[in-house]
Amino acid sequence: MPLYEYDKDYPFAAFVTNLGKYNEGELVGEWVKFPTTADELRTVFDRIGIGQKDDFGCPYEEWFITDYDCYVDGLYDKLGEYANLDELNYLASKLDNMDKCEYNQFCAAMEVGDHTSSLQDIINLTENLDCYDVYPNIDDHEDLGRYYIEELDMMQVPEHLKDYIDYEAYGRDIAIEEGGNFTEFGYVRDTGDRFYEEYDGNPENIPEEYRVKAYELDEEKLSEADRVDMATDIAYDLDDFFRQHDPQYAAQRPEPQEQKELIADLLLEGKTAVLREMLEQLAEVGDDILPGRISEFELETGYDPTQDNSLLEDRARFYERPEQPDDHLTGERVQTPRGSFSLTDLTKEQMQAAGYGVHHESDDRKYLIMGNGTRAFAVLREPEHEKDNPLKNAEMSMEDDYGMIDGIINNGSREETKEKPSIRERLAEAKRECSERTPPEKAREGRSAPEHNDR
Incomplete structure (x- = not known):
């Protein structure tokens, strides 16, 4: 067992809190040191009221963690309020089984920050310490350069030239080449060994000796049909709400039925975090009912927040990512x-x-x-095509001189043109006029001939 900070004999403790009491305004909880046992945790649950019924006959069945006392460098910020108790116990047991050298390797790797984004990653880190070399008491580039030359014999330097070597520059080149880091525990470099995932993130696959399931509800759960009906009702109301208040949602998801089915599937799979996030983004329009209905569904179906990865995996199913x-x-x-x-x-x-x-x-x-x-x-850059003149077709059909060709649009009023008679019609008309005229009187001398009249 390593020696933790402040000479503690355990890596961390968690303040396990009754969630139902907390929501009623009462902080009821107890500190639990990890690693622990199922019997110890069951005793704690009894003392904080988990399993007991409230004034309305409903049992207090949920808990969460309101604080940690952590004595491992870099670990405190990685532990969440809804952390799985089996995973916490698994990690604490792994740490307790380390010797001093392994523990320093672990702490140095934690400070570097590789494979530390979740409890799953950190548990796997405990099984992959051979991926890191730690050189204690190497605090800067000069220390590193001297260590490589004088201790590891990476370069043969004659004794009379040792005072002329720029150890800092040499150490800087080594750190850059190896991707190494200086930590509180010394210089850390990646050995290049493969990182194996021993733990897949499913608490059900944690070895039985590390599991501390202390409490199982005996109450009857919803039937499958009731779960589907409840999820469907909530999905319909959520989809309608999103369409009314989120233009992006409505534009990208034009098929309401398809989206309602997607939301119902997320509810049934226990992936409600992404739905809560969307409601929070629309909080300004105000809706206190839908979050409460999601909470009720979670309560009825045994929601496990540690298994809800919808914020990582399902956000894109609601908002399409633009092409990058x-x-x-x-x-x-x-x-x-x-x-x-x-x-x-x-x-x-x-x-x-x-x-x-x-x-x-x-x-x-x-x-x-x-x-x-x-x-x-x-x-x-896309070529700029000449825009079609919207009046072109109309002008082609209306004008006889196609005035638009010289850039002038001639769509003014036009005089009506009568159809010209044929030659045959004009000859017939002339004969008719001649037959209707009366013969002229013989002209007298000194007088000019009279003008002809039609009749």
């Missing part, structure tokens, strides 16, 4: 006076959807340089 330029690089680069930019085959509109705006263009005007404030890419 990194996924569509052509391998070419475009040079402009302001720098060299990777070419992507996304369009200008796709780049704008991904949050990029036009910054400048290439000298030949073939490419646009689009950025988002931190990064920039080149996109092919």
Whole structure:
């Protein structure tokens, strides 16, 4: 067993709290040192009221952790209020079984930060300490350079030249090449060994000797049909609420029935965190009923927050991720006076959807340089086609001189043109007029001939 901070004989303790009492305004809990046993934890649950009934006859069945006392460097911030008790006990037992050297390796790896994002990662880290070398008392680049030359004989230096060696520069090059880090426990480097995942994150697969399941509810759970009905009702109301108050949701999910089924599936799978997040984002429009109904469903179906990974895996099922330029690089680069930019085959509109705006263009005007404030890419500028004149077809059918060809639109009023008679019709009309005329009187001398009248 290693010696923990402050000479403690356990790695951490958790203040296990009755959640039902807490929601009623009463803090009822007790400190539990880990590792522990199922019997010890069952006794604690009895003392804090887990399993006892409230004033309405409903049992207090849920607990959470309100605080930790942690004596392992870097571990406190990794432990959450809904951490699984079996996982906590598994980790504490692993730490207790380490010798001093292994424990220092573990603490150094924790400080480096590799494989420390979750309890699952940290448990697996305890099984992969051979992936790290730790050189104690190596605190800076100069120490590292001297250690490699003088202790590891990485370089043969004559005695009379040792005072002329830049150990700091040599140590800096080593750290860069190895990707090493200086920690409170010394210099840490990755050995290059493969990191194996011994624990898959499912508490049911924790070896029985580390499990501390202390309390199982004996009450009758909802039938499968009742669970489906309850989930379906909530899903319909959630989908309607999101469509009314979130334009992005409605635009990206035009099929209500399909989305309602998706929400119901998430509820039945115990993945409610993403639904709660969406409701929190719309909190300004105000809805206190839907979060309560989700809580009621969780209570009725035995929700386990430690198994809810919907924030990581299911958020994209609600909001589509825009195409990203990194996924569509052509391998070419475009040079402009302001720098060299990777070419992507996304369009200008796709780049704008991904949050990029036009910054400048290439000298030949073939490419646009689009950025988002931190990064920039080149996109092919689309050719500017001459816009069709919306009056073209109308003018083609209305005008006889196609005046639009010279750029002038002539759509004014036009005089009515009568149809001209044929030659045959004009000859017939002339004969008719002649037959209707009366013969003229013989003209007298000194008088001019009279004008002809129609009749």
